[in-house]
Amino acid sequence: MAHGSGGKETSDLIASIFAKHFNNPILAKMEDSAVIPGCARIAMTTDSFVVKPVFFPGGDIGKIAVCGTVNDLAMSGSTPKYLTCGFILEEGAEFETLERIVSSMAKAAKEANVIIVGGDTKVIEGSGGIYINTAGVGFMDESGFAVSSSLCAEGDAVILSGTLGDHHATILSARMNIENEIKSDCAPLHVMASALAKSGLAIKSMRDVTRGGLATVLHEFAVASKACIQIDEKEIPVNPQVLGLTGILGLDPLYMANEGKMVTVVAKEDAKKALALMRESPYGEKAAIIGSVVSGDQGTLLLHTTTGGTRTLTELYGEGLPRIC
Amino acid sequence: MPGKVISVGGTKAIVDFSGNRMEAQAGLVKVKPGDSVLVHAGCILQVLAQEEADSLSDLMAELQNI
Amino acid sequence: MTDYRTFLGEYDGKPMRIMEVCGTHTAAISHCGIPSLLSPKIELISGPGCPVCVTVTEYIDRLVALSLESNTVVATFGDMIRVPGTSKSLQDARADGAKFRMVYSPLDLIKLAREETDKTFVFAAVGFETTIAVYASLLDELIAQGIRNVKLLTSLKTMPLVIDWVCRSKSGIDGFLAPGHVSVITGSDLFAPIAKEHTIPFAVAGFEGEQILVALYALVKLINAHEGRVMNMYPSVVTAEGNKTAQKLIAKYFESSDAAWRGMGVIPRSGMKLRAEYEAYDAGSENLYSDRGHNAQCRCAKVITGAEKPSACPLFGSVCTPQTPQGACMVSSEGSCHSYFANRRR
Numbered sequence: 213m214a215h216g217s218g219g220k221e222t223s224d225l226i227a228s229i230f231a232k233h234f235n236n237p238i239l240a241k242m243e244d245s246a247v248i249p250g251c252a253r254i255a256m257t258t259d260s261f262v263v264k265p266v267f268f269p270g271g272d273i274g275k276i277a278v279c280g281t282v283n284d285l286a287m288s289g290s291t292p293k294y295l296t297c298g299f300i301l302e303e304g305a306e307f308e309t310l311e312r313i314v315s316s317m318a319k320a321a322k323e324a325n326v327i328i329v330g331g332d333t334k335v336i337e338g339s340g341g342i343y344i345n346t347a348g349v350g351f352m353d354e355s356g357f358a359v360s361s362s363l364c365a366e367g368d369a370v371i372l373s374g375t376l377g378d379h380h381a382t383i384l385s386a387r388m389n390i391e392n393e394i395k396s397d398c399a400p401l402h403v404m405a406s407a408l409a410k411s412g413l414a415i416k417s418m419r420d421v422t423r424g425g426l427a428t429v430l431h432e433f434a435v436a437s438k439a440c441i442q443i444d445e446k447e448i449p450v451n452p453q454v455l456g457l458t459g460i461l462g463l464d465p466l467y468m469a470n471e472g473k474m475v476t477v478v479a480k481e482d483a484k485k486a487l488a489l490m491r492e493s494p495y496g497e498k499a500a501i502i503g504s505v506v507s508g509d510q511g512t513l514l515l516h517t518t519t520g521g522t523r524t525l526t527e528l529y530g531e532g533l534p535r536i537c
Numbered sequence: 538m539p540g541k542v543i544s545v546g547g548t549k550a551i552v553d554f555s556g557n558r559m560e561a562q563a564g565l566v567k568v569k570p571g572d573s574v575l576v577h578a579g580c581i582l583q584v585l586a587q588e589e590a591d592s593l594s595d596l597m598a599e600l601q602n603i
Numbered sequence: 604m605t606d607y608r609t610f611l612g613e614y615d616g617k618p619m620r621i622m623e624v625c626g627t628h629t630a631a632i633s634h635c636g637i638p639s640l641l642s643p644k645i646e647l648i649s650g651p652g653c654p655v656c657v658t659v660t661e662y663i664d665r666l667v668a669l670s671l672e673s674n675t676v677v678a679t680f681g682d683m684i685r686v687p688g689t690s691k692s693l694q695d696a697r698a699d700g701a702k703f704r705m706v707y708s709p710l711d712l713i714k715l716a717r718e719e720t721d722k723t724f725v726f727a728a729v730g731f732e733t734t735i736a737v738y739a740s741l742l743d744e745l746i747a748q749g750i751r752n753v754k755l756l757t758s759l760k761t762m763p764l765v766i767d768w769v770c771r772s773k774s775g776i777d778g779f780l781a782p783g784h785v786s787v788i789t790g791s792d793l794f795a796p797i798a799k800e801h802t803i804p805f806a807v808a809g810f811e812g813e814q815i816l817v818a819l820y821a822l823v824k825l826i827n828a829h830e831g832r833v834m835n836m837y838p839s840v841v842t843a844e845g846n847k848t849a850q851k852l853i854a855k856y857f858e859s860s861d862a863a864w865r866g867m868g869v870i871p872r873s874g875m876k877l878r879a880e881y882e883a884y885d886a887g888s889e890n891l892y893s894d895r896g897h898n899a900q901c902r903c904a905k906v907i908t909g910a911e912k913p914s915a916c917p918l919f920g921s922v923c924t925p926q927t928p929q930g931a932c933m934v935s936s937e938g939s940c941h942s943y944f945a946n947r948r949r
Contacts (some may be wrong), residue, residue: 235869279560291564327915329541385557388707390557390559391557391558391559392556392557392558393556394557405936452555453555453556453557455555456538456554456555456557457557457924458555459538459554459555460538460540460554460559460576461707462630462936464634510868512597514635516636517634517635517636517812518812519635519636519637519640519811519816520608520636520640520812521635521636521637521638521639521640521812522636522639523633523634523635523639523946524946524947524948525946526944526946526947528944529723529924529925529926529944548744548747553658561880562708562710562740562744564740564743564744564848564852565736565740565846565848565849565852566752566846566848566849571657574703575784575787575840577733577734577737578680578707578708578709578734578737579707579708579709579710579711580710580737580740582733582736582784582787582788582846582849583787583840583846585839585840586838586839586840587792589838589839589840590653592838593817593836593838596821596834596835596836596838597605597607600605600820600821600824600825601605602685603824603825603827603828603830
């Protein structure tokens with residue numbers, strides 16, 4: 213790291229940053245593991261974050277690290293409760309940078325109502341890179357609410373919570389020095405997901421739209437449900453600046469990553485109510501019904517284009533573009 | 538997709554594509570602020586002509602009679 | 604206005620094959636769902652207009668070799684990175700220490716070259732007339748700014764002769780969707796002699812769904828009327844004579860040369876190379892003609908000349924996918940095979 217030689221002084225400095233920002237009674241105990249109240253069934257997940265640059269309009273690597281894991285937990289209908297975070301820091305990383313990231317994580321954790329109960333740091337050779345892993349636990353309730361990508365049935369509506377591609381566009385703009393007002397949409401969706409889960413409506417599946425984009429998620433639904441899903445290009449919300457960027461760079465918003473959007477498949481008769489719930493939830497102002505499950509070839513995702521034609525969409529192949537999360 | 542020229546400086550111009558501002562090379566065609574331009578791989582290739590709508594309808598009328 | 608949509612959707616005249624000669628058109632046609640709007644009697648064939656797809660393996664091998672040289676960094680447009688040469692692609696060679704960067708514009712090299720004066724930057728200069736104009740612009744800037752550490756490895760191709768080759772090859776093409784952006788530079792008149800000689804019509808098209816439909820309408824009409832001429836259906840941007848300034852600039856730095864086209868062999872005078880006096884900016888582009896197929900069963904050659912559809916290739920969709928491309932047509936997002944696969948076109 214920029215200061216210490218990697219010895220005790222460095223560990224103490226790092227520990228002080230965490231203690232200062234993640235301050236909570238469990239962490240304060242500084243035990244080898246956190247012992248916390250649980251629940252009959254828990255949801256668990258983990259994810260690692262390696263995005264460069266680490267700071268970008270609308271967020272930073274820390275904020276995504278918290279929101280990404282919170283959202284994965286929320287999509288199963290669980291209430292996100294606890295997170296751990298592991299850092300791998302390359303020599304040359306600045307303490308100020310780390311503190312800024314950790315402070316941002318604390319803020320995101322507060323908004324998402326989760327506490328960070330454990331963590332780890334390793335310092336390795338390198339040139340200043342910062343990588344974060346978060347693992348998370350959420351509580352499942354016993355209401356019987358269960359979602360699955362295999363439950364989509366003919367007639368069901370497909371609802372998207374907002375504009376596509378914002379996060380991906382932000383990272384690319386930063387890398388390519390394109391000036392615009394695009395911001396990452398990095399945000400916790402626990403309130404939206406919880407509203408849907410507790411609504412009593414017939415929610416079939418929920419997924420957040422991250423790497424691979426909407427098309428990849430919906431294609432998975434179509435395959436798992438042995439269904440045919442059709443979406444309408446003109447109903448899909450895309451920020452005009454993001455659309456402008458896709459035009460310049462030859463990208464497709466359907467395959468671009470978000471960090472604060474979800475898609476849900478809902479029984480036809482409950483679609484309007486589900487849409488209203490999403491629009492009233494934080495980050496759901498632009499939610500829209502974008503398509504439905506139709507009769508057709510199993511495992512197929514179709515797009516009705518603005519030109520009026522139909523195009524078959526597959527999942528994203530290959531690496532696509534440089535890492536964006 | 539066409540962009541709009543915001544400013545010109547020597548052989549370079551700033552072009553706006555729905556709010557995305559990028560620098561583009563402006564050596565292949567004369568441009569001025571306000572022009573609608575076609576950009577390819579960082580280079581302005583052409584200024585869009587305003588009268589295109591008319592010539593296209595003329596062509597369509599011609600085709601109808603074929 | 605004419606109801607060209609109904610016309611195209613309900614067309615029941617003689618069957619026809621229309622070729623788009625521009626990779627960007629191939630991608631736009633798939634993207635807009637155009638095939639679903641056409642009567643089954645109108646068949647769209649993708650041609651050799653994807654610069655990455657027509658690049659021979661020896662060019663890639665040379666590019667990989669350069670990327671491994673000390674103090675040399677290769678810069679490319681995105682797609683080139685994954686095209687396989689005789690054995691490796693640039694991406695594969697990263698593990699051996701290949702140094703390369705993706706850029707949006709060749710002009711981005713100016714900033715890089717000035718910042719890192721100890722390195723030589725070699726741009727993988729492939730492309731048709733549109734991009735050749737951009738390379739000419741780059742050379743203007745390099746010379747004006749006295750930059751010496753940028754070179755081009757060229758594999759530049761021009762349109763008319765390859766289209767002529769297709770016309771003579773019995774692929775049975777009835778009409779051509781002429782490349783929109785090439786025409787901006789060259790002018791739509793470029794295609795008039797070929798149209799006349801073979802009595803095959805050309806329609807210059809833009810890249811939006813509506814613009815493509817309108818051009819297809821023109822072609823179906825002209826084909827049925829046996830008219831061997833060019834109609835410019837993209838008049839907002841394309842003129843008959845083209846961009847004279849760009850043409851002059853290209854002629855200043857480049858001259859016509861033989862060019863090797865994947866699957867078609869060498870077509871004399873169908874390409875361009877740097878003029879001798881600008882040799883200092885060349886990274887060894889001469890005589891890169893050999894094209895030994897990465898996979899002997901790859902049918903890219905037949906696909907780009909319109910002789911076969913991607914789905915006719917035995918490797919398509921099984922051995923050859925965007926994740927494991929066997930030939931250039933599957934690597935490039937503008938390649939026919941990639942486009943057909945990603946959009947499940949048949």
